[in-house]
Amino acid sequence: MERIAVLGGGSWATALVKVLSENKADVSWWIRNQEDVQHLQQFGHNPRYLSGVRFDLNHVKPSTNLQETLAGADWVILAVPAAFVQTALKDLPLDAFKGKTLVSAVKGMIPRENLLITEYLEQKYHVPAEQQCVIAGPCHAEEVALEKQSYLTIGSLNLERAEQFCELLRNRYVKANPLDDIDGIEYCAVMKNIIALACGIAHGLNYGDNFQAVMVSNSMEEIERFLDALMPLHRDLTGSAYLGDLLVTAYSQFSRNRTFGNMIGRGYTVKSAQFEMNMVAEGYYAVQSIYEINKRLQVDMPITTAVYNILYEKISPAVEIEILKDKFK
Ligand SMILES: NC(=O)C1=CN([C@@H]2O[C@H](COP(=O)(O)OP(=O)(O)OC[C@H]3O[C@@H](n4cnc5c(N)ncnc54)[C@H](OP(=O)(O)O)[C@@H]3O)[C@@H](O)[C@H]2O)C=CC1
Numbered sequence: 001m002e003r004i005a006v007l008g009g010g011s012w013a014t015a016l017v018k019v020l021s022e023n024k025a026d027v028s029w030w031i032r033n034q035e036d037v038q039h040l041q042q043f044g045h046n047p048r049y050l051s052g053v054r055f056d057l058n059h060v061k062p063s064t065n066l067q068e069t070l071a072g073a074d075w076v077i078l079a080v081p082a083a084f085v086q087t088a089l090k091d092l093p094l095d096a097f098k099g100k101t102l103v104s105a106v107k108g109m110i111p112r113e114n115l116l117i118t119e120y121l122e123q124k125y126h127v128p129a130e131q132q133c134v135i136a137g138p139c140h141a142e143e144v145a146l147e148k149q150s151y152l153t154i155g156s157l158n159l160e161r162a163e164q165f166c167e168l169l170r171n172r173y174v175k176a177n178p179l180d181d182i183d184g185i186e187y188c189a190v191m192k193n194i195i196a197l198a199c200g201i202a203h204g205l206n207y208g209d210n211f212q213a214v215m216v217s218n219s220m221e222e223i224e225r226f227l228d229a230l231m232p233l234h235r236d237l238t239g240s241a242y243l244g245d246l247l248v249t250a251y252s253q254f255s256r257n258r259t260f261g262n263m264i265g266r267g268y269t270v271k272s273a274q275f276e277m278n279m280v281a282e283g284y285y286a287v288q289s290i291y292e293i294n295k296r297l298q299v300d301m302p303i304t305t306a307v308y309n310i311l312y313e314k315i316s317p318a319v320e321i322e323i324l325k326d327k328f329k
């Protein structure tokens with residue numbers, strides 16, 4: 001029996017706990033909020049995210065105690081939005097993850113330090129790269145909750161470990177495949193959120209499907225230029241962990257990033273959009289990190305620059321999209 005700790009109480013953590021516990025793994029589940037934990041213990045479902053999902057409490061142990069959650073776990077899945085990872089882990093000793101395999105389900109970067117989650121775990125908690133995996137692929141938690149057919153890609157330098165984790169996930173409606181381009185899929189997962197935000201902004205400004213299709217195809221070139229400058233490798237960006245993830249985020253009704261962008265395009269301030277959404281759009285934080293990293297790389301990234309200017313320089317969305325219009329082919 002595998003023992004898995006899942007950290008985070010949002011939608012993605014909830015969907016992953018469903019999949020893993022239904023495969024009969026023992027899941028200890030850290031959630032920051034005591035009331036949510038009590039509700040789960042009493043009624044067997046998360047009161048605030050995917051609340052229709054029922055858990056077998058023989059296999060799922062919710063707790064607000066992080067050290068207790070980690071004790072005895074072989075695998076640790078991190079599913080906290082990137083901006084809150086440091087706070088969530090702050091009381092842990094630096095050897096807290098010794099001997100465990102860390103799996104990042106996060107599609108964001110550590111703000112200001114501009115680190116991928118795997119880089120942060122390696123630098124701060126000394127988790128070797130071979131003991132890390134990332135969960136990628138076009139997969140909305142809401143559809144996993146509805147048991148709709150989904151595909152995940154598990155990235156790791158250690159393909160044997162990635163395959164073991166795939167096996168923990170596979171079921172009637174989830175297919176999972178290992179891949180060794182861990183940095184590539186992690187960066188792509190970060191950047192597709194920025195593009196989805198841009199698509200939402202354009203939609204909020206009343207641009208249509210024709211424009212969005214051109215935005216998405218131009219964005220693939222932007223992502224490729226960035227990845228090639230940062231870590232050249234022959235990768236097929238049409239794979240589902242790259243293009244697939246971008247498409248689901250850019251077009252789905254469930255997308256947090258597109259929804260957030262749409263509100264910005266319609267004239268909401270960042271604060272009011274964040275307040276109204278009650279979920280986290282990683283692209284808001286990611287665009288600052290990617291923009292900073294690109295100061296060094298100097299890659300041509302018009303969409304990232306436009307989103308950065310809108311969110312952080314308070315330039316009008318209409319002006320920035322107008323500028324983009326002339327850059328697209
Ligand atoms: N949702 C999805 O379909 C997928 C999400 N992911 C990734 O999973 C990660 C987690 O996102 P997701 O589950 O969607 O999150 P949600 O948007 O569903 O929920 C937000 C989460 O963030 C927490 N949170 C909000 N504000 C704070 C704060 N100030 N300090 C600490 N925690 C806070 C919330 O805790 P609380 O409820 O206590 O406020 C809640 O757990 C992200 O990196 C996302 O990109 C990856 C693939 C799919």
Ligand SMILES: O=C(CO)COP(=O)(O)O
Pocket residue numbers: 107137138139140141193196245248249250252254255256257258281
């Ligand atoms: O990464 C995700 C789905 O693969 C979720 O992010 P969004 O909710 O912004 O689409």
